[in-house]
Amino acid sequence: MARSEDDRAAILARRAAFVASTLAQVGVSLSAYADEGGGEEPPCAETPTPSPESLAEARQRFEIAAELHNQGRFEEAAVELRRVLLLAYNEKVVARAMSADMARGAPGDAWELGHQHLRCVGPSEPIETLMRQVETETGVITVRLEDPRDVILDIDGASVDVRRAARGIRVLPGSHKVRAASNGQERRNEIQVVAGETVSVSIAPFPPPMPCLSPHPCLEPPLRNEHKDTLLRLQAGAMVPAVAVLPDDTPNVLIGTGASLSLAVQIADHLWFDGDLFEMTTITRARALVYGGSNVELKYFPIDAYGFGAGFSGGVYGFPSGNDSRRLENISGMFGPVIVPASIMVDRLYFEARVPFWFSPIEERSETTFGLGAVAPHVVVGISIPLLDKTEPVQSASSRGRGAR
Known part of the structure; x- marks a missing residue:
């Protein structure tokens, strides 16, 4: 027609x-x-x-x-x-x-x-x-803010207007990250979206900003607490110094250096589990000792910057040969508990005091016994790199439907 x-x-x-x-x-x-x-x-x-x-x-x-x-x-x-x-x-x-x-x-x-x-x-x-x-x-993500004033919202790192998010954002099925920030504070949610479904995320009001007594802090939002808000970290450190006390008939005190590479996981608020991927130490004085092994620790941080804990250490050690320093002799194993009296985090730097008590075979008068072979207090100074951020528990409700238009 x-x-x-x-x-x-x-x-x-x-x-x-x-x-x-x-x-x-x-x-x-x-x-x-x-x-x-x-x-x-x-x-x-x-x-x-x-x-x-x-x-x-x-x-x-x-x-x-x-x-x-x-x-x-x-x-x-x-x-x-x-x-x-x-x-x-x-x-x-x-x-x-x-x-x-x-x-x-x-x-x-x-x-x-x-x-x-x-x-x-x-x-x-x-x-x-x-x-x-x-x-x-596709699926739809809707974000409900009880108080949207001064809130910056993004999904998967891209900015989203809060009113459009309330109507609904169409996304592909899979995992998506929702972040809301206000007054220097932020909340994160990771959600799973299924095709044909709408997932609603509710975000509670942010607390009011802290009063400011000087002009500089008021100009910029507070720095994010990387230690508190991180789930997984990679840590690379140097042991300066590394000391080993060998309880022989005449105790030997050996001094040297070492290095370690570890992963740290925050398994609960204020509670961290550290595991060395490797740890190697060379210490010497009248005698030399080379140690290689691993170390695991459980540490509690009552405040953001300071923590303490304990763990377990184990590995092998040997003494360089007198004829060829590249070859080790008298190789043996050692293991034992580790005390961590202090672990300090400052931004991405960390300082940690460790006192391992290593038990190993000991030769006395042509007899081999098992006992305390060395006490090796040392300080680790290194860099901590965040690998994975924490996400808040998801407060979402899924409902079947075609989603928002």
Whole structure:
């Protein structure tokens, strides 16, 4: 059935308005979670009819976008296709841009583009088909903030407007990280999203900022407490000095240096478990001793910077040969408890005092007995590198549905 002139005029007006609304989207970062600057949907404003020059440039850019898409460069193709929409609206370009968004893993952008088309231009079977595909293949994250004032919100590291997050953010199935920050404090949640489901995350109000008595702390938020907020750390340290007391008939005191590489895991609040990947020490005076082994500790930090604990150490040791210092002789094993009277964390530096009590075979008057072979107090000074942050317990509720529009 032929359309009346009034119908055609209305459709053209909506199409022109759609091009103007696309301007707001092109200026936004091409991320599935891009901030829409206020959370409200872009208005359907009017725009002039494209000129012949604009149409020619649009065709040229569309060819570039098609080539990029065929090469698998979907991010660049999505950018070019949005530039085409700025020059001249075309429903096929909208569909192609939505396909590029899905291919680059940005279903949120695809859904927003299709939704804006249907809202400002009108019904379209190809666009509605793609919208149904997006809804089938994605899930929705909604974030509920009891007090959204002064809250910075991001999902998987990309900024999200809090009002848009309340409506719903479309994401691919899988694990996603939600972080909210305010007044120098932050809360983290890691959630699992299933296609066709909506996952709601509720974030309680943040406490008010602490009063500031000097101008400098008020200008910047407090530094994040990396020690408290870290789950897994890699630690590399040097032992300076390393001392070994050998309880012979005439006790020997050996002094030297060593190195260690360890992993530290925060198994509960204030409670850390450390395990050496390796530890090696060379100590000497009148005699030399080379030790290689491992060390595990359980430490409690009553305050953020200071802790103490105990553990277990074990390994092998030997004495360099008099003829060839590269060869060890009298190799034997030793093991025993370790006392940690002090463990201090300052930013990414750590200082730790250890006192291992090593038991080993001891030769006395041609007889071999087992007893205390060495006491080796030493200080470890090193660097601690965060590998994995803690996440707060997830406060979420999953419900079946097509999600937010």
